Amino acid sequence: MELLGMVTILLMVFISSLLLSAIWKSGTDKKGKLPPGPSPLPIIGNALQLRTYHLDHTLCKVAEIDQKRRDEGERYLRREDERMRISEKYGPVFTMHFGTEPVVVLYGYDAIREALVDHAEEFSGRGRIPLIDKLRHFALTTLRNFGMGKKSIEERIQEEAQYLLEELQNTKEKVQEEIDRVVGRSRRPCMADRGQMPYTDAVLHEIQRFISLAPLGLPHAVIKDTPFRKYVIPKxxxxxxxxxxxxxxxxxFPNPKEFDPQHFLNEDGTFRKSxxxxxxxxxxxxxxxxxxxxMELFLFLTTILQNFKLRPLTDPKDISITSTVSNVTTVLQPYQLCVVPR
Ligand code: HEM
Incomplete structure (x- = not known):
């Protein structure tokens, strides 16, 4: 019994020191003035607020809640006097704790552009993520080999596109009409065709916008202590x-949750850049x-639709287009379709 008591006390001392060291570590590890965010718990940080299978949605939610609080704050400020600046809590730049590690989240066009473009140098570090160096090396070697080979990248992809079939969204007859009108059936599509194919271009942009393949991009890191808006993000x-x-x-994009190629089309049918x-x-x-x-997306899509009709095996309405996020990419539910020569 005495031994049990001792073990319990030791265990409590051990857990308390772990908690204390975690609190101390999160407070002192990095100097600077991090943006605000939900209060982290010792060791687990904001794990209770984070759904790792859809981190982007979770982070959007945090920002939306924050926006609501800011609006409420603004109303409060108008009603009362300027006693409390609630609007200074959170914002499009906020901090979430992944364990004891603070991560600064950039939400929305202005904050992301300001950081990645206007402060490009400071934000050019890479956040810790395994395999990134290998990915970089692989990409550079692949691109170099493409460039040094006898054939241009375009020709190589055109050849590949002859053999490869990818699962695609529902066929849009309008894309096929455009392919028939601009490319015809007797030659392969090429990149020069894209300028005359605004609808197809819009569909390709909309697919990428809609699925948001890399919802959080890849993690960046600041390479030095970086003053950003009202904060100083530690190196x-x-x-x-x-x-x-x-x-x-x-x-x-007026209907952001809908698949709508009009997002990238002007009223006169020309391509709308965003x-x-x-x-x-x-x-x-x-x-x-x-x-x-x-280039791959354009040549694959046009080559496939030039030659095939894609027929779903079930009613398209029954195909789920909900997604999850695995590691850093969005993953759609698999579904079957039938590829029929035109
Ligand atoms: C639709 C397809 C693709 C999408 C949506 C995509 C998206 C992205 C995104 C969001 C990043 C992070 C950029 C940042 O940190 O700010 C990235 C980085 C990168 N991507 Fe892609 N990517 C695609 C295809 C490719 C392909 C085909 C290659 C190789 C041939 C490639 C090679 C790389 C490399 C090497 C990096 C790291 C760059 C660096 O750290 O400087 N990506 N990609």
Whole structure:
């Protein structure tokens, strides 16, 4: 019994010192003035507020709640006098704790652009994420090999596109009409066609906007103590730019949760460019494969739809387009479709 009592006391002392050291560590590890955020618990940080399978939605929610609080704060300020600046709590730049590690979250176009473009150098570090160096090396080697080979990237992809079939969203007859009109059936689509195919271009942009493939981009880190808005983000702090918050901004895209190619079309049917289209992120660490990826998407889609009709096996309304986030990418539910020669 005595032994049991001793063990319990030791255990309590051990847990208390762990808690104390965690609190001390989170408070003293980094100097600076981090943006505000929900209060973290010792050791687990904000784990209770974070749903790791849909981190982007969780972070959007935190920002939305915050917006609500700010609005309430503004009303409060108007009603009462300027006693309390509730609007200074949270905001488009806030801090969440992943365990004891503070992570600065950038939410919305203005904050992300200001950080990644206007302060490109300071925010050019890479937050800790395994495999990134290997990914970078792989991409650079692949791009170099493409460039050094006899054939251009475009030709290589055109060839690949002949053989590869990808699961796609429902076929849009309008895309096929545009392909038939601009490319015809006798030759392969090429990049020069894109300028004359605004609808297809809009569909491709909308697919990327809608699915938001890399909802949080990849984590950045500030390379030195960085004054940003009212804060000073300490060197080495991880920064998440929530790309979904820009791609699903309702001021820029009126129906952000709907798949609607009109988001990228002007009234006269010409292609509408948007600065909010940032699935590849922005600034110094922008995706190295952007050009290649855009080329692949255009050539794959047009080559497939030039030659095939895609028929779902069930009513398209029954196909789930809800997604989850696995590691850093959005994953859609698998579904079956039938590929029929045209
Ligand atoms: C639709 C397809 C793709 C999307 C949406 C995408 C998106 C992204 C995003 C959001 C980032 C993070 C940028 C940042 O940290 O600010 C990134 C980084 C990167 N991407 Fe992509 N990517 C795509 C395809 C590719 C392809 C095909 C390659 C290689 C050929 C590639 C290579 C890379 C590399 C190496 C980085 C790291 C760049 C760095 O750390 O400086 N990506 N990508």
């Amino acid at each position: 080495g702090t991880t920064v998440f730019p929530v790309l979904t918050s820009v791609l699903h901004d309702s001021k820029e 600065d909010y289209f940032i699935p590849f992120s922005a600034g110094k660490r922008v995706c190295l494969g952007e050009g290649l990826a855009r």
